[in-house]
Amino acid sequence: MPSIAENIAAIRERIAAAARRAGRNPDAVTLIAVSKTKPVAAIQAAAAAGIQDIGENRVQEALTKLPHSPPDLRWHLIGHLQSNKAKLAAEHFYLIHTVDSxxxxxxxxxxxxxxxxxxxxxxxxRLGDEATKSGLSPTDLPSAYAAARGLPHIRIQGLMTIPPFCPDPTDARPYFRQLRLLRDALLTDFPGDQLPELSMGMSHDFEVAIEEGATYIRVGTAIFGER
Known part of the structure; x- marks a missing residue:
């Protein structure tokens, strides 16, 4: 079985190949290692292999790992954020990907x-009309963004989505493309704004996401193995 370091090296090669196919710089893509349910030792191994960004789905789980992890890691909240956990999330996470209202x-x-x-x-x-997933609808996004961009103490960096699972990764392409086009439409409506980040793509489809403009990919299984 490959080590965590070997998995990360293989993923970085795939990132570079996907970026080249799209005429992009591989350095424009940040690999987030998703450590949900994984022990601190796995995070430490990923950090030793050069990972700087760690993704967690739950605030409470992240807080049990933070004190025992390398101090210079950037922590990303990629799971649904309940309002009663917002204070803890704001105190400990570099970037919250899941602002859905x-x-x-x-x-x-x-x-x-x-x-x-x-x-x-x-x-x-929320793309794909899955009732079980959180997120703003594409039709509600422009008005929500128009209101949120005026909040003086948050910095909206871009958009995130979790598309419906597609056994064939290429079938996810329309969702990734739609997110990019939604971002581009916001920039047209609000000239001068900057929304550089698109968080999309996971273990099975991150190469397609990169081809469509992803700047953050969220990879767990392909790094750490099955949960």
Whole structure:
């Protein structure tokens, strides 16, 4: 069985190949190692192999790992954020990928003001009409963004999505492309804004996501093995 370091090296090669196919610089893609359910030892091994960004789905699970992990890691919240966990998330996460409502954006803005430090976030968009997934609908995104961009203590860096699972990764391409086009439409409507980040793509489809413009890919199984 390959080691975590070997898995990361193989994924980086695939990232570079996908970026070249799209005429992109591989350095424009950040690999987030998703450590959900994995022990601290796995995070330490990933960090030793050059990983700087760690993704967790749950605030509480991340807090059990943070004190025992390398101090210079950037932690990303990639799971649904309940309002009652927003304060803890704002205190410990470098980037919150899953802001799925204006109300949550407003709460994070208040918390960031109290803390005296702006909070970086992504707006989560629900594509594919899956009722079990969180996120703003494509039709609600423009008005939510218009309101949230005026909040002075959060920094909207871009968009995030979790598309429906497609056994054939190429079938996810329309969802990734749609997220990119939604971002581009916002930039057209709000000239001068900057939304550089697109968080999309996981273990089975990250190469297609990169071809469609992903800047953050969230990879767990392909690094750490099955949960």
């Amino acid at each position: 204006l109300a949550l954006a407003q709460r994070l803005n208040r918390l960031a003001q109290e803390r005296g430090r702006p909070q970086a976030v992504l707006l989560q968009v």
